[in-house]
Amino acid sequence: MRPTYIKICGLSTAETVDAAIRAGVDAVGFVFAPGSPRLIDADTARTLAARVPAQVETVGVFRAQPVDEVLATASRAGLTTIQLHGGEDENSFERLRAEGFRTIRALDISTYLERPDASPADRLLIDAIEPGGGKRFDTGLLQARPPGGFWLLAGGLDPDNVAAAVRAARPSGVDVSSGVESSRGVKSVELIRAFVSAVRTA
Numbered sequence: 001m002r003p004t005y006i007k008i009c010g011l012s013t014a015e016t017v018d019a020a021i022r023a024g025v026d027a028v029g030f031v032f033a034p035g036s037p038r039l040i041d042a043d044t045a046r047t048l049a050a051r052v053p054a055q056v057e058t059v060g061v062f063r064a065q066p067v068d069e070v071l072a073t074a075s076r077a078g079l080t081t082i083q084l085h086g087g088e089d090e091n092s093f094e095r096l097r098a099e100g101f102r103t104i105r106a107l108d109i110s111t112y113l114e115r116p117d118a119s120p121a122d123r124l125l126i127d128a129i130e131p132g133g134g135k136r137f138d139t140g141l142l143q144a145r146p147p148g149g150f151w152l153l154a155g156g157l158d159p160d161n162v163a164a165a166v167r168a169a170r171p172s173g174v175d176v177s178s179g180v181e182s183s184r185g186v187k188s189v190e191l192i193r194a195f196v197s198a199v200r201t202a
């Protein structure tokens with residue numbers, strides 16, 4: 001069986017990017033959604049992404065931003081992958097792919113349950129209602145509509161609960177932000193290490 005894919009989202013310092021890579025993550029995320037406590041600019045992301053080895057994905061996270069702006073930011077930052085949290089139309093993902101980016105469509109659990117097949121992206125991420133909010137959703141709801149293909153579980157995961165969540169929901173991968181922070185928006189090297197190690201025990 002393939003190991004669970006791990007994405008650490010909302011990184012903003014070289015120290016925590018390096019820690020995530022050393023811990024063995026598959027992807028690091030940089031948030032460009034206005035209003036986020038993890039917001040960074042394209043030039044900062046470019047400096048951080050330059051530290052990341054080629055086998056680790058660099059993901060730009062956007063919410064309700066025009067596709068031209070998304071492409072300009074992700075290109076300037078030199079990222080491999082774009083994750084959209086709403087506001088996109090059905091053509092957005094095709095356009096991002098045509099420009100050479102891998103894509104992730106993030107859906108909150110309610111939207112997913114209403115439209116489970118609404119995923120023209122390469123991957124699906126199923127999240128709680130408020131992205132980056134550190135709140136869990138009831139993964140038992142997924143039993144009614146088990147996701148097919150590659151999908152990431154997100155929403156309120158942390159080093160203490162992630163192994164049980166992986167055993168219960170069997171996602172292809174997990175995504176975390178708040179659960180590896182010492183305070184809102186501030187990532188912790190120790191919690192990143194603990195999270196990755198907990199996923200590996202699942």
Ligand SMILES: O=C(O)c1ccccc1NCC(=O)[C@H](O)[C@H](O)COP(=O)(O)O
Nearest residue numbers: 009033036131132133134155156177178
């Ligand atoms: O992290 C944010 O602040 C954010 C803001 C707007 C759109 C998306 C955002 N984050 C997306 C992520 O991929 C988070 O890691 C995911 O929602 C899980 O967050 P958390 O519940 O805090 O672990």
